[in-house]
Amino acid sequence: MKNNFDEASAWGDSLKYLRWDSFEEDSLSRQMISVTVHEWYEAKHRSMSLDEVKLINSIEVTSCRCCGSVKIISYCKYRNGIKRYFCNDCHSSCSALTGTIFEDRKIPISEWVEYLVHLFEFHSITTSARDNRNAYSTGKFWLLKVFAVLQDFQKDIILEGxxxxxxxxxxxxxxxxxxxxxxxxxxxxxxxxxxxxxxxxxxxxxxxxxxxxxxxxxxxxxxxxxxxxxxxxxxxxxxxxxxxxxxxxxxxxxxxxxxxxxxxxxxxxxxxxxxxxxxxxxxxxxxxxxxxxxxxxxxxxxxxxxxxxxPRNRYEKIDLFINMALNSTHVVKYRDVMSKNSSK
Ligand SMILES: [Zn+2]
Structure with a gap:
């Protein structure tokens, strides 16, 4: 039997729909609760902004993200407005985000800005996850994505003078x-x-x-x-x-x-x-x-x-990171990394 009262599902509701949302007439207190809870949901499930779509579509995809072939054509757009490419060799389709750490199109890149602000400010992942109302495991998964983007960061550093x-x-x-x-x-x-x-x-x-x-x-x-x-x-x-x-x-x-x-x-x-x-x-x-x-x-x-x-400026740093992440591909699978790092 389920006995976890922190989980919204145990109460028969989700943040998206409360059971009385479908009632025609409802009390003012219930309406107030609905509006509040839905605001939480919206804050956590921001959709992709036009600026973000513009940014993603500005990235030129010149080869297939699946097989590397250059025989790709831009042939339509995904529902969220992101350009979709089709590969004439392997017949798969991809976007500028395919293979990057931002591949999950359900989570807008703008969500990352908030996460990175916290991470770069020397907050721990636990507090950051709480602040962002993100699951702790998501914070940890994202941290491993950050690690993947930075894995070669020091490779070419040469100190002098x-x-x-x-x-x-x-x-x-x-x-x-x-x-x-x-x-x-x-x-x-x-x-x-x-x-x-x-x-x-x-x-x-x-x-x-x-x-x-x-x-x-x-x-x-x-x-x-x-x-x-x-x-x-x-x-x-x-x-x-x-x-x-x-x-x-x-x-x-x-x-x-x-x-x-x-x-x-x-x-x-x-x-x-x-x-x-x-x-x-x-x-x-x-x-x-x-x-x-x-x-x-x-x-x-x-x-x-x-x-x-x-640069030591926080927002310049975030800009640099996002550009590094957009321009490199890394395979970080949720299932793999969580089992490898579950000892913590
Ligand atoms: Zn291909």
Whole structure:
């Protein structure tokens, strides 16, 4: 027997139709309730605006989104006004949204603007889902779509000039923590930490890459930074020994500081301040997502790198993201991602 009174269906109504909506005459209080509930529904089920249709139709589809053939013709429109293409090779039809994260045409892209405002403001997915009156699982699914769009975001980043470089650490989740034999936690940089290599330069490039280790080594340092630093640059860093491989192989000049001594300085006097403040922002962002799935660590780092790179204006950032998403195809299937990530 169903015993979930939070679910509208258990009450025999949906937000779209209340049972008395079909009555000819009704009380003023019932009408008031109807109007309120339908407003909620409308807010949650906005239809696609003309501006949105115009945006989507401005994207030129030059090849079939199913088979890649160029033998496609634009032959009619979907009911919502979006151009429909037909492929003469595989006989399927597609639109500019086919294969993008916006493929589900029932949800307008404008809904994403609200979601992204919350995500980029360092809200957690839980609060964001609540604010948007979206199901929590939808918020999580959309997050995985965001991750898909940003998966290659850091691939081509090359830092140059004055480069600040360091490592920061995130704890593994409680249930996966290894404890000492006496049940106490390991202290300092232990096997329960996940190392992330971080760097930034004066041009505004930001790099955050999971090193897949708890303690940096020559090998992990090289794998993390080797392809992202322009040879001959100037490195500003702490006394971590493994950095020497970068200095040697990439012919870098460098200035090295003892982080313990730097702790006594005010932020403004600290030569490592740019990388320290990057760490502080990354920690603040991740604190809002405390229970994040560590299997997605690199995805989170991609998101933070995206947020902290230029442009820093929130709406310019949303514009950039939507254009990236409209111009790339990613397969993110609800069923697949939810089962893979259901452990959280
Ligand atoms: Zn085709």
């Amino acid at each position: 004055k480069i600040y470089l360091d490592e920061t650490f995130f704890s593994v989740i409680k249930s996966k923590k290894e404890l000492k034999e006496n049940g106490n936690e390991y202290r300092g940089i232990s096997r329960n930490k996940l190392c992330v290599g971080t760097a930034c330069d004066e041009a505004g490039h930001v790099l955050l890459i999971a090193e897949n280790t708890s303690k940096p080594s020559m090998k992990s340092t090289w794998n993390t930074f080797g392809s992202h630093i322009k040879p001959g640059s100037h490195l500003i860093h702490d006394s971590e020994k493994s950095h020497s491989i970068l200095i040697e192989k990439l012919n870098l000049t460098h200035e090295q500081y003892d982080s313990l001594e730097l702790k006594r300085l005010a932020d403004d006097d600290n030569p490592l301040e740019p990388i320290n403040s990057l760490h502080a922002l990354a920690k603040r962002f991740m604190a809002a997502h405390g229970g994040f799935n560590r299997d997605n660590l690199q995805d989170w780092m991609n998101l933070i790198a995206f947020l902290l790179s230029a």
